[in-house]
Amino acid sequence: MTASRPLSAPAQRNLTASAGDPNAGDSYIRRAGRSLIYSYHAALRAIKLYPVENAAVQRALAELTTMSREIIAAEGELEIRTSGEFIFVNATRLRLDLDNYASFSHLLSLYRRAGLGTQQIDATVTARDWLVFLSLLQTAPGNEEPEQRFEILHAKLDAAGIRAFTLARPAEADEDDKEKSKERAKRTYAQSVAVTKDLMTAVRFGKSPNIKKIKRVVQGIVDQILNEETSLVGLTAIRDYDEYTFTHSVNVCIFSVAIGKRLGLTKLQLYDLGMAALFHDIGKSRVPSEVLNKVEGLTDEEWKQIAAHPWMGVLCLFQLRGTQDLHYRAMIVAHEHHMKVDLTGYPRTVRPRQMSVFSKIVAVADGFDAATSRRSYQTTPLNPADVMKEMRDNARRGMDPVLVKAFVNLTGIYPIGTLVVLDTFELGLVHAGNPIAEMLSRPIVRIISDARGNILFPGYLVDLADRGQDGAFKRTIIKTDQPDRYGIRVGDYFI
Ligand SMILES: [Fe+2]
Ligand SMILES: [Fe+2]
Incomplete structure (x- = not known):
């Protein structure tokens, strides 16, 4: 299928396959899908790093909006679906390689965290729709289960009057897959x-x-x-x-x-x-x-x-x-x-x-x-x-x-299993490095004690890159410490 109207400059740049291009044999949707995920990732990052009025944020949102609309024009629809470690755009599985590793894993982890499996994007999508959606997607959740997080995301989009996205939970099998x-x-x-x-x-x-x-x-x-x-x-x-x-x-x-x-x-x-x-x-x-x-x-x-x-x-x-x-x-x-x-x-x-x-x-x-x-x-x-x-x-x-x-x-700078003391006085165990390269010092952490030192088991996961309403980081590592001092056996939290 071909695009029914001319492509924008950035899309053109991304989609044109030159003679020596190793992706030359790829279908349109593979290439367009990859570019879309890049733009998605770039917009998420821009929103996280800069205030909304910043030109970088506006540019990233404009590009993502244009890319989405172009794919819809060419294919009649746009659906992003995650399954296990894979991303599908309009049912075509995108290839994961070294270049897109960061953007893929970041998107996968955000979807997973939000309890989201599929996102359909409507042809009417605007930059504002994307801004609200992406901001909500990367807002740190509380202690809820992914099931509830999905409901919360839905409710918040409704409240903001955003109608351009149809969301669905992951297929049952996915949770099974993870286990x-x-x-x-x-x-x-x-x-x-x-x-x-x-x-x-x-x-x-x-x-x-x-x-x-x-x-x-x-x-x-x-x-x-x-x-x-x-x-x-x-x-x-x-x-x-x-x-x-x-x-x-x-x-x-x-x-x-x-x-x-x-x-x-x-x-x-x-x-x-x-x-x-x-x-x-x-x-x-x-x-x-x-x-x-x-x-x-x-x-x-x-x-x-x-x-x-x-x-x-x-x-x-x-x-x-x-x-x-x-x-x-x-x-x-x-x-x-x-x-x-x-x-x-x-x-x-x-x-x-x-x-x-x-x-x-x-x-x-x-x-x-x-x-x-x-x-x-x-x-x-x-x-x-x-x-x-x-x-x-x-x-x-x-x-x-x-x-x-x-x-x-x-x-990450704090390897998996490190015990960290946070500025909230909670204790955490490093669970995974942060997929965002600039956030190496802000890993995904399992909170294992409350601020008073009461030990929690199994605790719950938080992303230290998450910011509160005021734009400040919600939690920051003050120091690392020895698990022995708190009577914690690190291994128990990883079995
Ligand atoms: Fe040795
Ligand atoms: Fe050795």
Whole structure:
């Protein structure tokens, strides 16, 4: 179908496919739909950042209105529908790629929060309609259930005399999907820990582990991270397990794959990276457990045994039966993951060398998980936000700054599971990074205590980027703190 009237300049710019354009084969609605979501996102941001009279807000609203009307003129209708992690415009699923990741996930999270599934836009839509709707959409809800939020949104639109939108709740299956993906994440996590335990135990006793099983587990992790990563990344916050060595390997695998995804690695590369990450500490199964779990300081001899785990890891991997299926990169990662980018770590290198990208990714994931975990010799885990800051700012940690940045992007400045004290005197646990890039320091937080310190369970989610009527942020992080001080087990809120 073609447009029945000329397109506006911005729409023209967005829709014209040039010869080398990778999207040239896309249908009109795919391209128009993508441009529409960009404009939608841009308008939301402008409204959030500037007062209504600001030219940027007016421009963004005008563009969104023009785009909507053009699609209606071309297609006879305009409907935006979300389902799971996907956005459909007029029943055509839009492709998610790195460029539109932020706008897609932002829109999905706002729809979800408002209990909204489908939005039909009428041909009469005006900039004012959009302004009212978008402002309501990003107003933070109270403690209501999404069901009620949908009703409230509806009532407010009615009261404002806005008739250009027909709204509907998500299809029943969607809520199920969310629960299912949470369940799936838990299953994947538990399976991964069990398989890693088998692996390490087998190697410790000189038996050959089942590599196929391990591969399946890593594939499960990669698939889940590509589809819906929040649930699985959230589970890494359960750091108070006794089985540190196994959960550590699984966490490092999850973080590494999530970083790799942000770098645009292919699915196959992510499998290799995930395998390498899961095996990175395999050499520790050759270190006596008394040494690994020692509470007091290590003697020189014991330290030497621990510092040998990288090259012992390489030997283990050589000896594993079925190693032909294991990418050689896993060996490099086992060998290099403590080297640091300036090669001041261990093992010492004789000749100058460059750490492989996989090793650098695993080093970032490893450094973070190790420092935030409770281990025999580290009874108080460090605060995730402090660890993140240290990794970013202290060059002596030897982390690749670009990869640390990718990691910060993944978890926010306050990583998932951080306990935060808010200016409302409530306590919160960081639930997810804010999808809006400018709001890295304002994550989605689960409120777990009221202002008087009464602990709430399971608490409720709030977006720290939400502003009140006066335009000021409703809640702001004052500081981070140790969950122990309040008798809180972070893991309980993520199960
Ligand atoms: Fe290690
Ligand atoms: Fe490690």
